[in-house]
């Protein structure tokens with residue numbers, strides 16, 4: 001997430017998608033989810049998809065397992081209670097018997113190897129709450145997750161490549177996105193961070209803490225320290241539910257002395273919070289607020305995935321901080337693996353299908369990874385330059401250091417001369433001492449910098465217990481995994497082509513045979529068409545359900561907001577309230593700001609009548625006593641009353657004698673009219689003056705137009 005050079009030339013590489021289905025939880029077992037719908041074994045695997053509903057499908061209304069993983073084909077079949085089963089294919093699929101070691105060896109190991117070669121990499125776990133994302137990424141004491149495995153892999157590589165010509169620098173950062181705030185999990189106070197940058201040049205987090213590590217164990221300690229600061233809580237679906245999206249960033253810098261080049265690989269290990277439905281998690285209050293933010297960020301992530309998959313000209317990265325952080329990983333300079341976690345119970349059928357659909361869409365995302373060579377922000381280069389500078393400084397200091405005069409005073413020399421030589425001697429000795437201390441300080445600095453770097457040559461600085469045999473073993477595992485991956489790919493290709501080539505390769509002896517065969521093909525096509533139509537209807541239904549869920553969540557949040565605004569209306573002084581409502585969120589500055597010319601007025605003075613203050617209510621009077629000032633939280637000042645009497649305007653002085661008696665008769669009427677005009681004008685002005693002072697609508701009333709975010 002640090003600012004990196006933009007790719008120069010890049011080959012497109014698709015996002016790899018892996019599905020992992022967890023076993024039934026104890027709770028699900030207790031609720032009777034254990035029953036599994038049987039697949040007829042004599043049928044070909046894909047033909048089973050068109051099986052008519054069997055008697056046990058009646059039990060779909062009761063809880064059953066609905067997921068079947070075809071690991072050898074990278075396919076996941078989901079039993080559909082309403083019609084045909086659904087089948088999705090991925091780069092790999094793992095059922096509940098697969099362990100994280102297998103997933104790591106088969107899918108993640110090659111990606112981490114690329115990071116060690118100077119590429120950016122990202123592994124992120126996605127899925128419904130309680131499906132095993134944290135279990136997959138972090139693991140437990142008994143089952144190590146992908147993150148600690150990656151640490152061990154990195155350090156095994158460094159140890160294996162130990163040579164005096166190669167220097168490594170490994171650093172880690174850990175941030176979480178909680179309630180749309182980016183928090184530094186490695187900083188003491190978990191300070192809030194700002195995402196900087198733009199869509200064009202990439203986003204980055206400049207101020208996040210970066211910890212230099214010298215072993216896998218140190219990295220694990222760093223991760224655990226960060227986890228202690230991470231937001232988690234209990235919901236009805238998960239005892240320890242992550243309430244934030246967490247990103248662990250590992251930066252591996254490698255300098256080759258022979259080529260004088262530095263390669264920088266960055267590995268993002270992301271444990272997303274799970275999507276959740278309020279009615280299932282029973283979230284309320286703070287949990288509800290968290291859930292709303294989690295779902296909002298995941299929805300933005302889904303939109304980005306859809307836009308990238310459809311090659312849309314605009315990809316809405318800016319919509320959330322999560323998508324900004326993951327910009328490079330999705331459609332940018334990175335090799336990426338998405339691990340979609342699902343649960344097997346029919347109770348979660350809708351969420352499982354949604355996750356599988358997103359994962360399927362993500363397969364189409366193309367990234368452009370390039371090797372990061374000699375980027376400007378390489379820390380290793382910085383450290384090397386600093387060490388050079390400090391060494392040169394020591395050298396300069398040594399050269400210009402004063403020499404102590406060793407000549408003892410001669411016996412014939414006068415006493416003053418002897419004293420001055422001795423003084424000079426003492427002065428020089430103290431200067432030398434000072435210089436020595438300073439040089440030692442600089443040497444300490446050099447040592448501290450050098451200690452951060454890992455240089456080979458017998459592996460003296462390395463604390464890693466993986467020996468060469470283990471490395472060879474891991475290499476073999478990787479080869480086996482690679483072969484298995486190719487087998488899955490081949491199998492998928494064969495399955496796809498089997499049907500399409502059947503018609504070409506078949507030779508028919510009779511016309512009837514050909515008709516039968518083609519009728520069968522037609523039936524299959526019709527059934528596929530029916531499937532697609534059903535899929536479209538289901539997608540619409542899923543979309544509607546999601547919309548309803550969002551609306552329900554929105555209603556709950558608005559109710560909560562109304563409650564808070566009501567409290568604010570009752571207790572916050574009006575002037576301050578209107579200012580708060582004018583605040584706008586500035587995405588770039590990541591802060592709430594009062595827009596210019598917002599019309600925010602200073603607190604108006606109390607209205608004054610004929611030079612004297614109007615009478616005030618008892619409470620306001622009481623507040624003038626310093627002892628009771630804090631009690632006057634309510635603004636109970638009386639509103640100024642509109643004028644009830646017209647102002648008297650004296651009649652105009654009597655005109656000179658009129659030349660005509662009729663004109664003289666009209667004069668008093670005109671004077672009266674003049675008075676009327678003046679008083680109307682004044683009363684209008686008074687009205688305007690007062691209306692400017694009338695009470696502004698309350699924040700509660702203004703909900704909907706106010707900049708509430």
Ligand SMILES: Nc1ncnc2c1ncn2[C@@H]1O[C@H](COP(=O)(O)OP(=O)(O)OP(=O)(O)O)[C@@H](O)[C@H]1O
Pocket residue numbers: 021022023025096127128129130131132133134135136238240241242243272273274275341
């Ligand atoms: N493959 C698995 N094998 C055994 N247990 C698993 C597996 N995956 C998940 N679990 C168990 O399921 C429970 C929930 O897992 P976890 O907390 O990792 O889910 P999550 O997806 O991270 O949830 P949230 O999104 O709420 O944080 C844990 O008790 C975990 O041990």
